[in-house]
Amino acid sequence: MLVVIKKDYEEVSREAARIVAGAVRSNSQIVLGLATGSTPLGLYKELIALHRAGDLDFSQATSFNLDEYLGLPAFHPQSFHFFMKQNFFSHVNFPSGNVHIPDGTISRNYDEYCAQYEQSIKAHGGIDLQILGIGRNGHVGFNEPTSSLASRTRLKALSRETVEDNRHSFSNDSEVPKCAITMGIGTILDSRRVLLLASGRSKAAAVAKAIEGPITSSVSASALQMHADVTFIIDEDAAYSLTQRDYYRHVLEMTQIFTPERLS
Ligand code: F6R
Secondary structure: OEEEEEOOHHHHHHHHHHHHHHHHHHOOOOEEEEOOOOOOHHHHHHHHHHHHOOOOOOOOOEEEEOEEEOOOOOOOOOOHHHHHHHHOHHHOOOOHHHEEOOOOOOOOOHHHHHHHHHHHHHHOOOOOEEEEOOOOOOOEOOEOOOOOOOOOOEEEEOOHHHHHHHHOOOOOHHHOOOEEEEOOHHHHHOOOEEEEEEOOHHHHHHHHHHHHOOOEOOEHHHHHHHOOOEEEEEEOOOOOOOOOHHHHHHHHHHHHHHOHHHHO
16 A cells, blocks of 8 residues: 655645556556546546646546446436536547446346446456545445445445535435445455545545554445555645554655656
């Protein structure tokens, strides 16, 4: 595990974009796992800027999004389909046929649909690089606390905390989603490389538990400790509760000297 501590959100976004852009350049047919939410917005902005500058080509890339709210059609402004189009896909040359986001409008045969999503990831050769944010309760994707660490893509009830976090985005209380389709923790752990981004003091407790706490289903992100190639890119505020900050800085320095390719 590599923990990269940056000054602020802008630096986190730039560093994440540097790594993602490097991965896309070295493998034009890359399969990206993508996240929504406020955290990756800066990353998407940076990637869009690189694309506009002629420095980044997504014409052969494929993507699988982590999750989608159940009950929201793609045109709903709070859907993750809408988010991805608005904040990334409509600004870059990602072929629409290569974009995969769980369908929030299905109303039956959930298990079959989710198994197909898994199958499709497999058929594309698996996810090369998975981008993650982290919830205040330590969720990744919508793997809420007590999710099985071996879970696969499935329908998942959202926790009270997540529903509350989302409430402000919906004008009508009855519209606030209570369930989502999400990749499982097992699905995420199958990715070849994982980048988790976090910013702000509100994430500090979850980040510390994920990196330094015991591996537990109470903190889904702690399962990433079992992944052989995970990089946390976090700002000083999100790093606030880590006890080993000096050691992470030392490891990073050594990595830059001995295995700089790990960072590109
Ligand atoms: C989004 C997702 C979630 C978010 C998490 C953090 O696709 O799967 O796990 O990454 O809720 O959200 P933000 O970045 O809005 O704090």
